Amino acid sequence: MTTDFEMQAFKTNGSDAVGRSLTTGNGANHAYRCRDEGSVLLSAQRNGHSGETMPSGCVTAEAFAGSKESAAHKVKRELSEAVCGKVRLWMLLVLLPVVIVAVVLISLGVCSAIHEDTDEKFNRSSFRVARLFNGSFSLPGLTFTEDLLSLSSNQSRALTGDLQGKLSDVYRSSPALGRYFSKAEIYALRPGSVIAEYQLTFVMPEEHQEQLRSFTLSREMVYNVLRQFLYDQEGRGASPSSALYIDPVSLKLS
Template identity: 70%
Template sequence: MDIEMQTVKRNGNDTVGHLKNGHNGDTMPSGRLAAEVFSTSQGGVLYRMKRELSKVVCGKVRLWMVLVLLAFIIPAVVLGSLAWCSAMYDDPDEKFDRSSFRVPRLFNGSFSLPGLTFTEDLLSVSSNQGRALAGNLQGKLSTLYKSSPALGRYFSKAEIYALRNGSVIAEYRLTFVMPEEHEEQLRNFTLSREMVYNVLRQFLYDQQGRDASSSSSLYIDPVSLKLS
């Protein structure tokens, strides 16, 4: 199509007003022509893209099929690699021989149970009521320290060795064992009095936001906690 541009003088300035079609002499507004040219260029780009994507790569496999396949394969490979690395990774801190833990580390303390009323049957932890209460408290302390990431491997046992009046006050003993080669470091840091005390105290404060209440028979008052 032959297009001839005609100029129109207006107020002394040359401006492009219309474009003349060489075939029939009709005039075409320049804005319309620009829109057609833009539309044609867009169609050309899309056509080229479709043509490129439809190219045969191998046999009946086309380029667009390869791209779609890669879009699924790459994320799957990445996720699979991460899962494999996670499974194969060995945490050095998880490798320890507990049979080499022979040095004992003992702590004594007490706490009160405001939800209980003291009776003469609690004077001895060997009585039926005393033995049941002591067993429940020992289980509670053992579960806590065994589940501690820092102290679990060193924890040996918890013992309630006395119950006395004052609501009910329980006196307890905690036993930890540690390897001799790290004894000094453990005494000063991981198995320090502050660490063992704070783990128990935090647990007691957390229980207030869970199912335990101050009226529960096994509720331990955090403020009453002592450890030495």
């Protein structure tokens, strides 16, 4: 008996190659689609798990999703493993940064508590050597009156008290000069708007007096601290017309 087979031509170019069916060993038809056409034409065929053939460059979506799911399951299982008793690995990973931060903060607190600034430790009773400075400044916001000629008048005492308090606050708040400052005194008021003459008294220890005279308690240091304060007073809201406004340009100290 003769069986005739009809030959049929297939096109292998273009998208026809991608869409054609491959016959598997068990008679089922399955279509595999690659990322591009060239991977079908160039890749060699290999046997599948069920005897079917597929292009070697193709990976099914099911296999890719399965690998992602298995990796996530593995990580989850490892994090849930007990390290010690009921303590899980994920608990240790969360607790470790908290412990590190706590140790750092405690260390900083302990260091700041036990640190002693030797420069801040001094015995004021040993400051027995006096250093005096004299100077003057003008108050452009005031008009000179006869009551200011006498320091015993009520107007003079009120004005000198305010000025002495202002000078004392400047030097007591100075990080460099505060420990050495003793007092400020206004000892004369004279005309020319109002010109106040003042004296500043500092005290220092005997063993370091030469060094202090040359640097910390030098004329330049004492003068610049007061001058800087006067130049900054307008920024703090002081008006040149106010009674206690001191003209920075008029400042003198020797």
